[in-house]
Amino acid sequence: MEWAVLALVAFAAAFIQSLTGFGSALVAxxxxxxxLGIRTAAPLVALxxxxxxxxxxxxxxxxxxxxxxxxxxxxxxxGIPVGVLALAHIEERVVLIVLGVVIAGYALYALLNxxxxxxxxxxxxxxxxxxxxxxxxxxxxxxxxxVVYASTRGWAPDEFKGTLQGFFLVNDGLVILGHLLGxxxxxxVARFYAIALPALLLGAFLGARLDRYLNPAVFRKVVLALLLxxxxxxxx
Numbered sequence: 001m002e003w004a005v006l007a008l009v010a011f012a013a014a015f016i017q018s019l020t021g022f023g024s025a026l027v028a029x030x031x032x033x034x035x036l037g038i039r040t041a042a043p044l045v046a047l048x049x050x051x052x053x054x055x056x057x058x059x060x061x062x063x064x065x066x067x068x069x070x071x072x073x074x075x076x077x078x079g080i081p082v083g084v085l086a087l088a089h090i091e092e093r094v095v096l097i098v099l100g101v102v103i104a105g106y107a108l109y110a111l112l113n114x115x116x117x118x119x120x121x122x123x124x125x126x127x128x129x130x131x132x133x134x135x136x137x138x139x140x141x142x143x144x145x146x147v148v149y150a151s152t153r154g155w156a157p158d159e160f161k162g163t164l165q166g167f168f169l170v171n172d173g174l175v176i177l178g179h180l181l182g183x184x185x186x187x188x189v190a191r192f193y194a195i196a197l198p199a200l201l202l203g204a205f206l207g208a209r210l211d212r213y214l215n216p217a218v219f220r221k222v223v224l225a226l227l228l229x230x231x232x233x234x235x236x
Contacts, residue, residue, distance in 0.1 A: 003195050005035055010196035011203040014052050018059075018207025020220045022147070025049045025140040027223070030103050030230040036192065038095050042087055043179040044189050045140045048200055050172035055204050057169060064169060065162030071122060072146060072167050075129025076136065077174055083137020084178040096234050099139050104231025106144035107224045119152040136175045143168070 009031050017024035025045055032041035057064070066073075087095065128149035136142030146167055150160055179185050 002035065006032070006192060006196050007199035009035075010048060011199040013048070014200045014203030015207040016203075016219075016223055017052060018056065018204045019211050019214060020223065022143065022220070023223060023227070024052050026103055026106065026143065026227055029099060029140055030227055030234070033096055033099065034234075038092050038099070039087060039184065040186075040189060040192070042138065042140060043176075043184040043186075044192050044196070046172065046175045046179055047185075047189070047193050048196055049140055049168075050176050051197065052200060052204060053169050053172050055201065057165075059208060060161070060165050064166045065159065066166040066170065068159065068163040069166035069170070071125035072129035072132065072149070072163075073170050073174075075126040076133035076142065076167075076171050079130040079133020079135075080137040080171075080174050080178045083134040083139070084182045084184070085137075086134070087138045087184075088182060095138065099141070100231045100234030102135060102139060102141050102144060102231070103234065104228050106141075106147075107228035107231060109144070109148065111221065111224050111228065116148070116152045118154055119149070124149065124152070132171070133174075136171055137178050140175065142171055142175070 009028055013024040013027040016022075016027055028045045028048060029041065032045060035041070036044065128145045132142040132145040135145065146164060150164060155163065176185075
């Protein structure tokens with residue numbers, strides 16, 4: 001039963017990100033910690049998210065903009081080791097509560113879509129990037145701070161997508177490196193990764209094929225509503 005749930009979660013995570021452009025790690029981290037334990041789920045999801053980014057790079061290669069993403073990446077690189085160390089030394093229940101706050105908080109933010117002030121000072125990139133690194137190292141949830149920051153910059157859609165894609169592409173590699181140096185990539189994680197990989201690739205393929213038939217905006221709101229419920233559930 002464990003392997004079937006793992007495969008289903010990997011499929012859903014890849015399908016959702018391929019269709020809507022966001023959320024694979026949030027979806028996986030909303031479910032897998034309670035199934036596998038946070039210290040197994042975190043490095044496993046890092047591997048799955050990194051693999052998915054590599055696959056989606058073929059689709060979004062024209063949008064990657066590493067030059068615009070480098071201030072966020074530099075700060076994130078400093079935060080990732082902090083997150084990996086926190087994962088190893090903080091009680092699992094506390095880690096799950098913080099994870100629930102992050103997932104539910106982001107889902108609520110994205111559903112309400114509030115108008116945020118413009119943040120032009122370079123220090124803001126460092127602050128949001130560092131928080132993204134800490135959350136990425138501990139939970140693979142570096143996306144919410146970066147998305148919020150990008151929303152305050154007034155970027156055009158292409159610049160928005162290109163900068164985020166560039167950030168996630170490199171950041172996933174840094175998170176995986178952090179887990180490798182932290183000795184979190186165990187044989188058990190490798191076994192779970194092998195089980196989940198075919199479902200991940202299938203989800204990415206079907207998401208890319210079906211995006212012309214489904215309304216990504218409506219589907220995204222459904223996913224966010226589910227993430228809000230799951231995030232609140234993690235608090236208890």
